[in-house]
Amino acid sequence: VALVAAGSAGGVYFERHLKAPEEQITTIVDAIGNTPLLEIKSLSNLTGCRILAKAEFMNPSGSVKDRAAKFLIEDAEASGQLQPGGIVVEATGGNTGVGLAIVAAAKGYRTIFTMPDKTSTEKIDLMKVLGAEVHVQPGVGMADPQHFYNLAKRIVASDPLCFGPDQFENIANSRAHYVGTGPEIWRQTAGHVTGFVVASGTGGTIGGVSKFLKEKNSAIQVWHIDPIEGGASSDYVNTKQSQVGPDGFEYIPKRDGSTVAEGIGLARVTPNFKTGLIDRGIFGTNAEIIQMVYYLLRHEGLFVGPSAALNVVGAVKMAPELGPGHTIVTVLCDGGDRYRSKLFNAKWLEDEKLTQYVDAPLKL
Known part of the structure; x- marks a missing residue:
């Protein structure tokens, strides 16, 4: 169920509507x-x-990061960058990690996340509950090797099974919002x-x-x-x-x-x-x-x-x-x-x- 605006002579009003049959949800990703x-x-x-x-x-x-998570993973599947048994590795402030963890779990992938130490404990704990391996890094400048973004890059480079979606550089992120x-x-x-x-x-x-x-x-x-x-x-x-x-x-x-x-x-x-x-x-x-x-x-x-x-x-x-x-x-x-x-x-x-x-x- 969603709220949708419809035009009328009096302006814009809101009505509730159900998804059409072809839009029915079959998995959590849907x-x-x-x-x-x-x-x-x-x-x-x-x-x-x-x-x-x-x-x-x-x-x-x-x-909102669920949208990017879905597109990042499905784009990688379509291109062959993410293979069965693969590991999703991402540098995240928290929400993208949670979204990726859910999408990855639904599709059978492991997850590893790196994040800055100012991330709330609630987000860190949630990612761990979802089965992710979590690395919390000190709040240093991006030029520092210990920056959470740089650590994620090293992890990806260390294992051919690893795939780094890279929400910052990968335009599948913005495409999720362009089409959704x-x-x-x-x-x-x-x-x-x-x-x-x-x-x-x-x-x-x-x-x-x-x-x-x-x-x-x-x-x-x-x-x-x-x-x-x-x-x-x-x-x-x-x-x-x-x-x-x-x-x-x-x-x-x-x-x-x-x-x-x-x-x-x-x-x-x-x-x-x-x-x-x-x-x-x-x-x-x-x-x-x-x-x-x-x-x-x-x-x-x-x-x-x-x-x-x-x-x-x-x-x-x-x-x-x-x-x-x-x-x-x-x-x-x-x-x-x-x-x-x-x-x-x-x-x-x-x-x-x-x-x-x-x-x-x-x-x-």
């Missing part, structure tokens, strides 16, 4: 995608725009979408969705939101300035600080990000993320994670620029259950000096 599009009604009322969000926490593993998320948004809004805004971890979502939507209507505004603490890619959107490193990657200077949004704040220009057709880069703060996390929980009953909250912050920032009556879509990347030890932990909030923002009113 359940990925076709998520509901929810209206955040209180914010629609406050901003004068329709604020809509894809409920990606309703994917089988609980996040983008068309769903277009259909669910009956083509009435006028703005789309999201943050980036790999560039896959914004790359694929923006390309599809702009092909449908070039007037649609696409914005990228970055955490101002440690962000980089919104600066690239606005200035197109980057620097090629000795490893051949195109890097963007990172801002000072550390964001509470795990896996967000892309510091290099990935092929997935380059596919994007993005009009503007904006920023959100840790304070705004915490405010929005608790606002959505208390006013909408939405228990979401920090990247989802940052995306909604972006939608609220876009609204006055577009003006009343526009339809703005964003993405609720995952649920809040993976951040109980952080965002919903009073001691953690106090240590991070963020407690005051839990009950702070939104500033529109």
